[in-house]
Amino acid sequence: MTSSERRLRPVIDPDLAAEERDLLAAHPGVLVPATAPAPAPTRDAQPSDRRRIPIVLGLLAALVGIAVLTRSPVLILGCLLLLAMAPAGLSGALRPAAREHPAARAARLRHGRYLLAADFDEPCRALLARAQQAADDATASTEELADTGRIEARENTVVLPRQLWDIATTLRSITDLGDRARIVDPALAEEVADLLAERRAAVETARGAIEARVAALERYAAGIAAAARHQRRLDELRRLLHEQEDYRDLLAATAADEHAAADIDRLAERAGLAEEDLAAALQAALREADLLSSGSSPPDPPQATENPEDPENPA
Missing domain, CATH: 4.10.860 (DNA Excision Repair, Uvrb; Chain A)
Structure with missing residues (x-):
């Protein structure tokens, strides 16, 4: 078993009821590849x-x-x-009839509406594994941002499974057509060389399109992860600013001249600039992730103001 097979999870049609999807995902051992015959029903007492x-x-x-x-x-x-x-x-x-396990029954009735590692060739398995990893990363980062109200976590629970299913079904077709292109009588190979080359080119073009789609999904996940990192930094800065009030109060209490008062003002100004820079970076990361999710090309993100006196990097 290859590494991509080991880490590949079943991909389930998102149009199935949530209860059925959860049941199938929880019992991968009873699932049968779409390329294999549908499982026979368990024989109860007739x-x-x-x-x-x-x-x-x-x-x-x-x-x-x-x-x-x-x-x-x-x-x-x-x-x-x-x-x-x-x-x-x-x-x-x-004697009471032996009941068919609910998961086995769902696997039989919904055969073909879930796809397993065995349904793909190795290049397609590797692409699907990348897509699943990107979806996992995006989901984890979205959960970090959910409490901020800056991104809707429920949107990913709907959009990402649909993206994975579309990618998986296309990869399944690519695998099938690629196999057919290779199954040719050697005696005919020379006569149909152009036809076979056209088939192989079509398969590679389709594979390249899916690879671009997977790469876009990875960029989307990276954008959401960047937004989550900016949010963590912003939260930490706000915590430090809150604590800074105590130091400013102490400095104000001991300020005896205008020079000390000016120090207080500089502290407040530097802290405010740092917060504005991080907030701008967070918004830029969120905009980029949103553009990537819609298939648009993101603009260059704005550069944060260089400030050697940033409170996170004290002299």
């Missing part, structure tokens, strides 16, 4: 077994009646043997 019980009992009663009327030793002996075996047969027919 209803037809129970419907035959009245018929069997009716026939047995008729035989007993005939044996009594004819007083035939052979029929009487046969009826006794049937009566002796009847309890075992009836208990088997009346």
Whole structure:
């Protein structure tokens, strides 16, 4: 098993109900690749077994009646043997049916609406693994920003699964068409060389388009991660500014001349500039992530003001 196979999770159609998606994701062992035949249903005790019980009992009663009327030793002996075996047969027919596990049933009914590592060739598996990692990174960073109100976490829970499913289904088609392009009778290879080259070129073009889409998803995740880092720095700066009030109060209490008062003003000005720079960087990162998610090219982010007297880098 390759490294991409080990880290690849099942990709599930986001149009399925949330309960079914969660059930399938929680039981990957029962899932069957889309390229394999659909799993057969678990054989329960069939209803037809129970419907035959009245018929069997009716026939047995008729035989007993005939044996009594004819007083035939052979029929009487046969009826006794049937009566002796009847309890075992009836208990088997009346035994409660073995229920199919809900996950196995969902895997059978929704076969083809989830895709596994075995459904892709190695290059496609590697691309899908990158896409899943980018989606995970974006989700983790979004959760950090959710409390700030600057980004909607629920949007990622809807958009990212749809992106992954679209990428996975396209990669599945690329794998299938790539396999078909390679399955050609060697005797025909020379005659259809141009046709095969055209097929291979189409597959590579499609693979390149998906690779660009995965790269865009990675840039989006990187943009959200940058915004989360800026938010952490901004939170830390605000905490330091709050603590700075105590130092400013102490300095003000001991200020005896205009020079000390000027020091207080410079502290306040430097802290304000640092907060403005970090806030601007945070907004730029969020705008860039938003542009990447919509497929646009982001503008160059504004540069933070260089300030050698930044309170995070005291002299």
